Amino acid sequence: MPREIFALHADDISAFAKSLRQQLTEYRSQADESDAAPSHLSLLNMLARAAGHRNIQALRAAAQQPAALAQAPTKLTPVHAPPARGPSHPELSELADRALRQFDAQGRLVRWPSRHQVQRYAIWGMWLHFDSRRVYTEPEVNEVLNAHHGFGDHCTLRRELVEMKLLARSDGGRAYRKLAARPNEDLLPLLRELRVRSGAA
Numbered sequence: 539m540p541r542e543i544f545a546l547h548a549d550d551i552s553a554f555a556k557s558l559r560q561q562l563t564e565y566r567s568q569a570d571e572s573d574a575a576p577s578h579l580s581l582l583n584m585l586a587r588a589a590g591h592r593n594i595q596a597l598r599a600a601a602q603q604p605a606a607l608a609q610a611p612t613k614l615t616p617v618h619a620p621p622a623r624g625p626s627h628p629e630l631s632e633l634a635d636r637a638l639r640q641f642d643a644q645g646r647l648v649r650w651p652s653r654h655q656v657q658r659y660a661i662w663g664m665w666l667h668f669d670s671r672r673v674y675t676e677p678e679v680n681e682v683l684n685a686h687h688g689f690g691d692h693c694t695l696r697r698e699l700v701e702m703k704l705l706a707r708s709d710g711g712r713a714y715r716k717l718a719a720r721p722n723e724d725l726l727p728l729l730r731e732l733r734v735r736s737g738a739a
Contacts, residue, residue, distance in 0.1 A: 546589055547652075558585065590653045599691050600652055629727035633659055638728055645736030647687040650694065658702065662725055663732045664695050665704040668716035679705070679714045686736070 562576070630638060637659035642648050647664065651657045667686050668674070674682070676696075683692040699705040706715045721729060 546585060595694075599694050600650055630731075631724050634724055634728040637663070638731060641732060641735065642688075643735060645686070645732045645734075647689075647695075649689055650691065657698065659725065659728060661695065661698045661702055661704065662721055662729060664699060665716070665719065666729060666732060666736070668705065670716040670718060672715075674714040676711060676714065 633655055636653070636656045637651065640647055640649050640651050640656070640660050641663060645663070647660055651660055664683060664686060667682050668679075679696055680692045683695045687695060696705070700707050700714075702719075704717055704719050706717050707713070708715070
């Protein structure tokens, strides 16, 4: 099996080093004498988290986004513009504004944010498109997500919705239901703007 190669980008090398050092210190404090060093996978996850990703899988998904966008159906190109780069939205916090910039003018999530906190804000935008009065199958959840994102990774979005307790999964993963989650005050202006963009009720 060929080795997969993708880039690791750190905005702040000092913050990256501090995060990696903290993770290694925590690992050593919890490991026994037989675990003198972290495993290959554990170290990969530490490096990914130090760069602001949830884990190595999230880093891999972020690295594959340009290829996924390039392979997106051409019929979406004229309809869905890239995220806005204008001035900050006046009602939004910095995190909410960063999340909003990942969505296009139609409220479609066109790229997965690199920062974990911004990812969590963006996931609420996906939660808007589900109906709490019905039960979804997994293919139906995927269909909703694919209709409202453009980087080809509905699996990550579905998993995050479940982990954040915005969707409940039951019957061995065959049934999904939107949960009545309560967004914090910081999220409300972001969700209002996304409803306007997407025409969500």
